[in-house]
Amino acid sequence: MGVPAVPIITARFKELVTTISYKKGIPNMRITYTPHPITDRPAELCRQYIAGNDPNSGQPMLGQIYAGLSRPLSAEDSKAGFLPREERTRLLPPDTPEHLMEYFHEQGFTDGSPVILPTEEKVAEMLRATSRQPDEWVGQMRPSPPHEAWYYTVEMVAVNAVMAGARPEYFPTILALAGKGVTSMFSSTSSFARMVVVNGPLVDEIGMNTGIGAMGPVNRANSAIGRCWTLISKNLGGSGKPGETYLGSQGNPLNYNNLCFPENEAGLPAGWKPLHVQKGFKKSDSVVSVFSGWSMSDIAWYSPLPIYEVIRGWLEHFFSFGTTQATLVLDPIVAADVAASGHPTKESFAKYLAENTGTPGWLYWSQNEKALEQAKKGVEPYAGWLRQGPGAVVPVSRYTRGAAAGRNPAFMASRDSNETSTSIEIVVTGGGTNTFWSGGDFGYVGSASVDDWR
Amino acid sequence: MKSTAVKILGLALMAAAAASIGWTADPARIVVMNPQGIKPEIRKIPMAARPASLDGKTVYIVDTKYPNTKPFVEELHAALKAKYPATTWVLKDKFGGYMDDDPNLWKEVKAKAAGAIVLVGH
Numbered sequence: 001m002g003v004p005a006v007p008i009i010t011a012r013f014k015e016l017v018t019t020i021s022y023k024k025g026i027p028n029m030r031i032t033y034t035p036h037p038i039t040d041r042p043a044e045l046c047r048q049y050i051a052g053n054d055p056n057s058g059q060p061m062l063g064q065i066y067a068g069l070s071r072p073l074s075a076e077d078s079k080a081g082f083l084p085r086e087e088r089t090r091l092l093p094p095d096t097p098e099h100l101m102e103y104f105h106e107q108g109f110t111d112g113s114p115v116i117l118p119t120e121e122k123v124a125e126m127l128r129a130t131s132r133q134p135d136e137w138v139g140q141m142r143p144s145p146p147h148e149a150w151y152y153t154v155e156m157v158a159v160n161a162v163m164a165g166a167r168p169e170y171f172p173t174i175l176a177l178a179g180k181g182v183t184s185m186f187s188s189t190s191s192f193a194r195m196v197v198v199n200g201p202l203v204d205e206i207g208m209n210t211g212i213g214a215m216g217p218v219n220r221a222n223s224a225i226g227r228c229w230t231l232i233s234k235n236l237g238g239s240g241k242p243g244e245t246y247l248g249s250q251g252n253p254l255n256y257n258n259l260c261f262p263e264n265e266a267g268l269p270a271g272w273k274p275l276h277v278q279k280g281f282k283k284s285d286s287v288v289s290v291f292s293g294w295s296m297s298d299i300a301w302y303s304p305l306p307i308y309e310v311i312r313g314w315l316e317h318f319f320s321f322g323t324t325q326a327t328l329v330l331d332p333i334v335a336a337d338v339a340a341s342g343h344p345t346k347e348s349f350a351k352y353l354a355e356n357t358g359t360p361g362w363l364y365w366s367q368n369e370k371a372l373e374q375a376k377k378g379v380e381p382y383a384g385w386l387r388q389g390p391g392a393v394v395p396v397s398r399y400t401r402g403a404a405a406g407r408n409p410a411f412m413a414s415r416d417s418n419e420t421s422t423s424i425e426i427v428v429t430g431g432g433t434n435t436f437w438s439g440g441d442f443g444y445v446g447s448a449s450v451d452d453w454r
Numbered sequence: 455m456k457s458t459a460v461k462i463l464g465l466a467l468m469a470a471a472a473a474s475i476g477w478t479a480d481p482a483r484i485v486v487m488n489p490q491g492i493k494p495e496i497r498k499i500p501m502a503a504r505p506a507s508l509d510g511k512t513v514y515i516v517d518t519k520y521p522n523t524k525p526f527v528e529e530l531h532a533a534l535k536a537k538y539p540a541t542t543w544v545l546k547d548k549f550g551g552y553m554d555d556d557p558n559l560w561k562e563v564k565a566k567a568a569g570a571i572v573l574v575g576h
Contacts, residue, residue: 152491236491
């Protein structure tokens with residue numbers, strides 16, 4: 001900006017702000033902290049905070065702000081140049097496997113569980129599974145937009161693939177994931193989750209599980225590929241350091257494996273395209289697709305209603321942080337039931353759902369303050385909707401593309417452009433042991449060719 | 455003298471070689487690869503020079519509009535006005551949501567203000 005500035009931050013984020021200030025090149029930034037949180041606090045309490053001290057420095061807050069804008073700079077404050085960073089070495093100092101494993105845990109290189117130690121021999125074996133050169137750049141990744149991006153080569157991805165327990169034949173899929181440059185541990189105070197869906201001939205080639213337990217820990221390829229994305233995100237993308245590059249208040253257990261599973265293409269009803277074909281790839285292509293959200297619910301439910309109607313009702317009342325997007329993961333026999341009830345394609349079913357779901361009143365009014373003001377002034381149709389009470393359903397869909405685009409703009413900007421006309425995605429997987437399905441607040445981020453990395 | 459120096463050098467080389475052999479041949483110790491990526495260099499940004507006093511100057515208070523923090527922002531504005539009346543404190547909402555950039559506002563701050571306070575949730 002080029003003018004004196006003092007940021008005011010809540011005290012909970014001191015670690016984050018200190019490291020970001022350093023990485024942005026202003027290590028002595030004059031920050032004033034307030035007690036945390038300030039959201040939803042009454043004016044009287046805010047007044048007390050402001051009249052009090054910065055909880056970190058112990059200095060009166062107002063005086064510190066004023067001094068931050070007017071106190072002369074030190075010689076260090078005015079200096080240009082480069083700040084020191086530790087040198088990266090290709091190999092780590094030799095040690096016993098036990099000590100190295102502890103070192104990996106201490107450094108945050110793992111997901112908390114033991115990893116395979118990446119010796120040069122194991123990494124070389126992994127590298128033989130791709131035609132790409134070890135020193136070729138794969139991409140860059142950052143924990144979230146304010147953070148710096150880290151860069152990585154094919155060899156560095158291979159190191160993490162070894163650590164995750166991947167077999168060499170999984171490596172092109174892992175490279176394709178890494179090449180997307182999307183972290184699996186997006187840093188936000190809400191605890192994001194990611195999902196990986198694999199399509200194409202590769203699924204059978206590497207023995208992924210599309211059947212019973214496809215989303216569970218029963219298959220090496222499903223598990224290792226999903227796990228590797230998190231190791232890559234931490235080690236190559238700089239993510240996952242609590243307080244600094246990861247802020248999810250409660251964390252998300254889905255981050256361990258990122259819901260990695262293949263679509264059961266053989267189980268798709270006639271006319272339902274595989275996900276990768278929906279996204280513009282050929283059926284013969286092998287593709288990895290990435291989704292982002294927060295949560296996934298398993299719906300084991302019997303009802304006299306047709307199953308598509310149960311799904312519609314669930315979508316209408318479904319509530320989480322991601323209120324404007326949804327992904328349905330249908331078992332093949334659920335997909336068959338839905339198709340038989342008059343939905344010849346995934347797209348037509350998604351369109352039906354988007355057009356026939358409203359929004360619970362309490363949720364609609366809590367997200368649409370201007371509409372609430374209009375309603376209170378008697379402006380129709382809002383006033384009529386409000387009169388029906390907070391439990392009534394407002395006839396406004398949450399699942400149109402426009403609604404989705406209005407959320408999390410920085411994150412949405414990273415998405416590919418080939419979205420469907422609704423924000424509802426449908427994927428089919430599972431072993432057909434019952435008419436159950438899963439649904440959650442995941443939205444499509446993008447896809448990448450695995451074949452490009454073979 | 456010369457032969458002593460050669461002997462010492464020879465011993466030193468042998469010791470280094472032995473240490474090196476021991477170092478790599480120790481079956482209990484292994485060498486593994488660094489799993490981390492490459493971090494970018496950090497270019498230091500000199501801070502903007504401060505005025506000797508804010509008296510008679512304008513300072514912008516920029517609200518990034520993190521949800522439900524308006525009471526804090528308004529109370530801060532009122533407190534600064536009361537405590538430092540010789541300074542003009544201007545409260546401005548940043549464009550868009552809290553994650554959106556607002557280059558036009560930064561231009562305005564640079565043109566009109568001697569300083570800025572930027573309030574970031576939570």
